[in-house]
Amino acid sequence: MPRVTDINIFEKKEQDTLVIRTRAKVTELSKLVGEAYTKIFSYIAELNEFPEDAPFITYHNTDMNDLDVEFGVPVNRPLPSRGDVKAGKIKEGKEVSCVFRGSYSDTESTYGEMAAFAAKNGFKLSGTAREYYFNGPAEVPESELLTKIAMPIE
DSSP, X not given: OOBSSOOEEEEEOOEEEEEEEEEEOGGGHHHHHHHHHHHHHHHHHHTTOOBSSOOEEXXXXXXXXXXXXEEEEEESSOOOOBTTBEEEEEOOEEEEEEXXXXXXXXXXXXXXXXXXXXXXXXXXXXXOEEEEESSOTTTSOGGGOEEEEEEEBO
């Protein structure tokens, strides 16, 4: 099984972020990820600040030909926007989440398991999915990619 943690429900505290939101085809994501994180991490360094957690992507829809995505980095306090790097927040609330090991293209069954777990525990999914990336394809083989999947619930 590709999960490295159990699926659980957590209370997420509000989190300040810096994000770049865009629309793209799924085939364009790998190029855009590098560009977006380079901009965000460079800006954080210019401000003499540090990331608070792993970078993430929020998926606002599931249309693979026109994804609405937000590339983001959690930070420890509100920071000013600059250009296409915008100040943002992850809202406080309950989430269902787990950590997945393996190729990004193999996460679909884990998403289904998470939705079923939420329903079994009396919750329904209530927002956009976020994936936190603890490593990347340039660092480890696809089989060793670690991704935390988080989905808000109510």
